Amino acid sequence: MSMNNHTGMCIYCKESNDFNTEHVISAGLGGDDNNYKLDGLVCFECNSKLFSGLEATLLRHSLVGLARWHNQPKGRGKSFSRYSANGSVLIDSEERLFLEIDYACSGEFTILPQVIFKNDSETKYSASSLAPLVSFGEKALNILKQNNVSVISKNKNSCPASFLISNYVISENKFKSDGTFTLSKPPALGIWLEPLTSKDKDGISYHSRLFQMKDGQIVLKIKDNSKIEYYLERLRKSLPEVADMEAGVVSKKFERPVIGSSSMWSGECDRAIAKIGFNLLIHNMGSIFASHPCFDDVKSSILTGNPKLPCSLGDGKNIVEVLENPPSDSHVIMMASGTSQDGGIYLVVLFRFYGMGTQTVFLARDNVPHHIETMIYTVRYNEHKISESTLSDYLIANYDLVSNAFLPRNE
Numbered sequence: 001m002s003m004n005n006h007t008g009m010c011i012y013c014k015e016s017n018d019f020n021t022e023h024v025i026s027a028g029l030g031g032d033d034n035n036y037k038l039d040g041l042v043c044f045e046c047n048s049k050l051f052s053g054l055e056a057t058l059l060r061h062s063l064v065g066l067a068r069w070h071n072q073p074k075g076r077g078k079s080f081s082r083y084s085a086n087g088s089v090l091i092d093s094e095e096r097l098f099l100e101i102d103y104a105c106s107g108e109f110t111i112l113p114q115v116i117f118k119n120d121s122e123t124k125y126s127a128s129s130l131a132p133l134v135s136f137g138e139k140a141l142n143i144l145k146q147n148n149v150s151v152i153s154k155n156k157n158s159c160p161a162s163f164l165i166s167n168y169v170i171s172e173n174k175f176k177s178d179g180t181f182t183l184s185k186p187p188a189l190g191i192w193l194e195p196l197t198s199k200d201k202d203g204i205s206y207h208s209r210l211f212q213m214k215d216g217q218i219v220l221k222i223k224d225n226s227k228i229e230y231y232l233e234r235l236r237k238s239l240p241e242v243a244d245m246e247a248g249v250v251s252k253k254f255e256r257p258v259i260g261s262s263s264m265w266s267g268e269c270d271r272a273i274a275k276i277g278f279n280l281l282i283h284n285m286g287s288i289f290a291s292h293p294c295f296d297d298v299k300s301s302i303l304t305g306n307p308k309l310p311c312s313l314g315d316g317k318n319i320v321e322v323l324e325n326p327p328s329d330s331h332v333i334m335m336a337s338g339t340s341q342d343g344g345i346y347l348v349v350l351f352r353f354y355g356m357g358t359q360t361v362f363l364a365r366d367n368v369p370h371h372i373e374t375m376i377y378t379v380r381y382n383e384h385k386i387s388e389s390t391l392s393d394y395l396i397a398n399y400d401l402v403s404n405a406f407l408p409r410n411e
């Protein structure tokens with residue numbers, strides 16, 4: 001298949017920027033460094049700026065990332081897979097509450113420095129040790145002593161990224177809202193706002209809290225956004241206590257960590273996967289086919305998050321079951337076309353990463369100019385090798401693994 005670019009423009013954003021080399025399947029997922037690359041088709045802006053961010057989310061903060069960390073511990077060369085689940089918690093059984101932790105790829109966790117609002121009068125502090133708690137307290141207090149306290153939240157689904165900033169000013173020891181505006185870059189000094197959606201469980205409470213993430217961000221996680229002023233005032237009063245804390249507040253016994261589920265899958269992960277599917281389409285069918293307008297929606301979706309991608313988990317039909325028993329240490333990816341109920345041709349890619357559930361992404365729902373031959377790509381991720389075969393060749397080569405998919409079923 002010719003890989004010449006027939007238009008001279010980036011196949012994704014249609015701009016004539018500089019090009020660089022895009023891996024069809026990113027190296028972090030076990031992609032091939034020598035083959036399966038797109039040269040002169042994907043621009044630097046898309047590849048190095050946008051796609052690398054989407055891939056980082058998929059590889060470090062998603063279910064696929066967690067599976068990767070278990071199955072493919074080594075990256076290329078001497079690097080190791082990194083994984084961190086935002087929103088991971090630990091149970092403090094003595095206090096009957098959840099603590100924010102950083103769950104790292106080594107399997108170790110760190111209790112993040114945090115203030116927990118147990119009720120209107122009781123405040124708890126926790127951290128892995130006293131020093132980070134004190135430095136967190138000082139940093140947070142420094143923000144709260146500004147004339148203008150910025151509370152930052154990321155606008156969901158906005159591309160390029162934008163941030164909603166709410167300013168609070170203090171007068172006579174009371175915080176008051178002083179306007180809201182949008183910025184393309186978050187201010188250096190501010191408090192990040194996160195909704196608290198987790199519920200109390202088995203008598204363990206998930207209280208509103210302020211904590212500091214591994215990267216230094218200070219996060220206010222609360223149930224009720226109308227009470228931001230209340231929490232800011234409370235923190236301004238209670239944080240000076242941290243400086244006088246004794247080391248005893250932090251050393252206790254803890255139950256197993258609960259790995260965060262809030263950030264296990266996001267629209268960015270769907271986009272990262274759709275991008276792999278579209279790269280395979282370019283590689284398989286060439287750039288002219290991939291430039292057909294029927295793929296405009298999926299490209300826009302990958303670039304901006306809009307329209308929302310038609311993605312779903314596999315629904316147990318035979319086509320999904322073909323992938324059910326992938327060869328060991330392999331991802332399997334299937335690209336197929338089909339005819340929809342109203343007669344149009346759709347194009348779908350099914351992914352099975354690290355033997356997990358099948359993920360489906362439609363590259364086009366309709367209007368694909370013609371059917372394509374069903375292809376299966378096998379990625380031996382620990383060896384960084386990709387191979388491709390037609391469906392029938394795959395079924396013959398993996399007969400023992402997939403034969404169940406074609407046995408008659410007893411309902």
Ligand SMILES: [Zn+2]
Binds near residue numbers: 012014044
């Ligand atoms: Zn581009």
